Amino acid sequence: MSKLEFDVPAKGGFSFDLCKRNEMLMKKGVQPPSYRKTGTTIVGLIFQDGVILGADTRATEGPIVCDKNCEKIHYMAPNIYCCGAGTAADTEAVTDMVSSQLQLHRHHTGRESRVITALTLLKSHLFNYQGYVQAALVLGGVDVTGPHLHTIYPHGSTDTLPFATMGSGSLAAMAVFESKYHEGLTRDEGIKLVTEAICSGIFNDLGSGSNVDVCVITKGHKEYLRNHLLPNPRSYVSAKGFSFSKKTEVLLTKVTPLKEKVEIIQSGEAMEE
Amino acid sequence: MEIDADAPHSMGTTIIGVTYNGGVVLGADSRTSTGVYVANRASDKITQLTDNVYVCRSGSAADSQIVSDYVRYFLHQHTIQLGQPATVKVAANLVRLLAYNNKNMLQTGLIVGGWDKYEGGKIYGIPLGGTIIEQPFAIGGSGSSYLYGFFDQAWKEGMTKDEAEQLVVKAVSLAIARDGASGGVVRTVIINSEGVTRNFYPGDKLPLWYEELEPQFSLLDIPSSPGPEPMNI
Numbered sequence: 249m250s251k252l253e254f255d256v257p258a259k260g261g262f263s264f265d266l267c268k269r270n271e272m273l274m275k276k277g278v279q280p281p282s283y284r285k286t287g288t289t290i291v292g293l294i295f296q297d298g299v300i301l302g303a304d305t306r307a308t309e310g311p312i313v314c315d316k317n318c319e320k321i322h323y324m325a326p327n328i329y330c331c332g333a334g335t336a337a338d339t340e341a342v343t344d345m346v347s348s349q350l351q352l353h354r355h356h357t358g359r360e361s362r363v364i365t366a367l368t369l370l371k372s373h374l375f376n377y378q379g380y381v382q383a384a385l386v387l388g389g390v391d392v393t394g395p396h397l398h399t400i401y402p403h404g405s406t407d408t409l410p411f412a413t414m415g416s417g418s419l420a421a422m423a424v425f426e427s428k429y430h431e432g433l434t435r436d437e438g439i440k441l442v443t444e445a446i447c448s449g450i451f452n453d454l455g456s457g458s459n460v461d462v463c464v465i466t467k468g469h470k471e472y473l474r475n476h477l478l479p480n481p482r483s484y485v486s487a488k489g490f491s492f493s494k495k496t497e498v499l500l501t502k503v504t505p506l507k508e509k510v511e512i513i514q515s516g517e518a519m520e521e
Numbered sequence: 522m523e524i525d526a527d528a529p530h531s532m533g534t535t536i537i538g539v540t541y542n543g544g545v546v547l548g549a550d551s552r553t554s555t556g557v558y559v560a561n562r563a564s565d566k567i568t569q570l571t572d573n574v575y576v577c578r579s580g581s582a583a584d585s586q587i588v589s590d591y592v593r594y595f596l597h598q599h600t601i602q603l604g605q606p607a608t609v610k611v612a613a614n615l616v617r618l619l620a621y622n623n624k625n626m627l628q629t630g631l632i633v634g635g636w637d638k639y640e641g642g643k644i645y646g647i648p649l650g651g652t653i654i655e656q657p658f659a660i661g662g663s664g665s666s667y668l669y670g671f672f673d674q675a676w677k678e679g680m681t682k683d684e685a686e687q688l689v690v691k692a693v694s695l696a697i698a699r700d701g702a703s704g705g706v707v708r709t710v711i712i713n714s715e716g717v718t719r720n721f722y723p724g725d726k727l728p729l730w731y732e733e734l735e736p737q738f739s740l741l742d743i744p745s746s747p748g749p750e751p752m753n754i
Contacts, residue, residue, distance in 0.1 A: 371583075371586070371587075372587075374583075375583055375587050379583075399560075399561075401555070401560075401582070401583065403581070403582075403583035404583040404586070404587065405553075405581075405583035405586050406586065407553065407560065407561040407564060409561065419558065
């Protein structure tokens with residue numbers, strides 16, 4: 249077998265060449281860049297007509313909340329959605345990539361995507377990267393074979409469950425599910441239970457917060473309820489609508505609403521054969 | 522207690538495979554742990570490879586799932602090329618080849634069991650390094666440490682199907698009682714010439730051992746319970 253002399257490894261995987269240099273820099277006091285994590289509470293459950301997914305909306309960069317209203321429920325296919333916990337870049341990238349692969353697959357086969365297809369694509373990608381792609385996912389959808397709910401761990405193992413939680417708030421949310429979940433939930437009961445579980449994560453876990461997103465997937469129909477519940481409104485909103493630094497004295501306020509700009513498209517000549 | 526969500530998902534596990542007069546019985550618990558958190562309390566560790574061969578998985582959840590996926594794929598190809606069902610020996614050897622050749626990267630112990638028309642019921646144990654050993658019974662996983670003595674005493678040749686299944690259920694429940702990394706329910710799979718039977722034993726159906734108590738509901742759950750009598754001084 250010929251030996252390839254490249255910096256980049258031949259078949260996927262990460263190159264760890266700079267690890268020693270990074271260690272040396274850290275010893276000298278250079279701070280490594282902190283990356284954005286979705287602390288997170290993500291949940292999914294199967295109800296009588298399909299699958300309901302839920303997520304909080306806080307994204308953290310170390311101890312700071314960098315996004316108070318991010319979207320953690322990612323689109324995979326018209327009938328499949330995926331919640332992502334862990335490193336935000338990893339969850340975004342991996343769900344985007346598999347979503348594109350599924351779309352190509354739909355073109356090739358002419359059929360609706362199946363949840364196990366998405367599952368296999370995600371798990372083999374994550375396994376190949378041996379856990380370094382830190383994405384913990386809750387994948388749910390309804391296809392011809394019925395409703396499915398799976399959890400996928402960063403190392404590539406998967407579980408198939410009737411209800412699942414992931415992320416730093418998973419214990420708080422699982423406590424709610426374990427006490428209140430039963431088979432044959434109706435849509436409203438399911439949404440209420442998912443909201444309760446996410447709220448449990450939001451209020452009891454420091455890595456989760458802000459609002460609740462819910463996604464209901466049934467046969468042939470999906471509803472993405474973005475910001476279904478907003479239990480954390482801004483407590484002090486200045487009535488003025490603007491704020492300058494303390495030394496600036498406001499002498500006159502004049503509000504001019506922007507005029508609406510309407511474009512008129514010239515109707516072209518009719519096409520002639 | 523800090524939950525390390527990045528800890529690799531491992532199946533603490535108790536897995537057992539036992540031959541009997543006419544086939545094999547495979548048994549396992551159902552706990553998958555991530556550090557000290559139970560990530561899945563009802564997992565199915567007995568995975569199908571072909572119609573007549575199943576494998577019990579232990580160790581790293583990801584590694585064992587990937588290995589069984591690959592072996593299922595290779596066995597499917599092999600069955601097409603051979604024109605008849607694969608033998609248990611072939612299935613076990615395919616598992617062994619993957620486990621041995623990738624021993625540096627994999628951390629999974631497996632028990633392959635099944636029935637074929639040439640050899641009947643067979644059990645093959647494939648522990649961590651990738652050795653393959655054909656045994657009348659095999660135990661694996663963290664909970665198996667507590668079962669070596671038990672099997673030395675309780676195992677006998679030529680059991681009937683029910684005796685073998687009861688032995689497996691008893692053994693897994695004993696291991697669950699003592700091993701923190703095993704728990705949940707007991708699943709068994711019986712494979713013989715007639716086919717495959719899956720059974721499920723929830724926690725309350727298992728026998729109680731030393732110091733184990735009857736399940737009791739909390740008094741708070743009973744709405745009619747009036748509460749303790751006030752003390753009279």
